[in-house]
Amino acid sequence: QKEVEQDPGPLSVPEGAIVSLNCTYSNSAFQYFMWYRQYSRKGPELLMYTYSSGNKEDGRFTAQVDKSSKYISLFIRDSQPSDSATYLCAMSPPNTGNQFYFGTGTSLTVIP
Amino acid sequence: GAVVSQHPSWVICKSGTSVKIECRSLDFQATTMFWYRQFPKQSLMLMATSNEGSKATYEQGVEKDKFLINHASLTLSTLTVTSAHPEDSSFYICSAPSGRGQFFGPGTRLTVL
Secondary structure (H helix, E strand, O other): OOOEEEOOOOEEEEOOOOEEEEEEEOOOOOOEEEEEEEOOOOOOEEEEEEEOOEEEEEOOEEEEEEOOOOEEEEEEOOOOHHHOEEEEEEEEOOOOOOOOEEOOOEEEEEEO | OOOEEEEOOEEEEOOOOOEEEEEEEOOOOOOEEEEEEEOOOOOOEEEEEEEOOOOOEEOOOOOOOOEEEEEEEOOEEEEEEOOOOHHHOEEEEEEEEOOOOEEEOOOEEEEEO
């Protein structure tokens, strides 16, 4: 079983839709949770960072962590064509020398 | 956020030659950097962990003699693809941790003819 599972999609939504991206994980020691956005032929860009359980909101993006279910989500409100990219979740336990575990990424296309 | 740069962004080389890719943390120091490889429409594959002042740690299946890593300073790690072959053509990305999160370079596209 992989440490982090993420549906690769592809996911296609109309402009203005609410997008829900999800990852599950198996290691209960994970404490730090991140979402990255990667445009084609570019390096991943850190979007959201969350510590432990709870919600975090930044503009149109909301990250949720449910440690009891080992499930994290990224919601994108009022999606725009410029949101079309691959979204990767990442997580790490504390005190591991910066070892991060990544999902495979979900490809999102927002159709104008 | 922290900035990581890579150079070159794109390189084409002939089969059998060696190519060096640089990864720099511009506004922070990184004792550890990570090197990834990504094929089209696939996820990041961790190749190795670069450690300043010590040997790199390679993931299973990654040839350490083919992918030479040198962490020369707290802001620079280099990946040298030795005797490159067409199957080494890929997108190589480095990253470095800084405070909250890990920050990626823009990537280097390697094409081996």
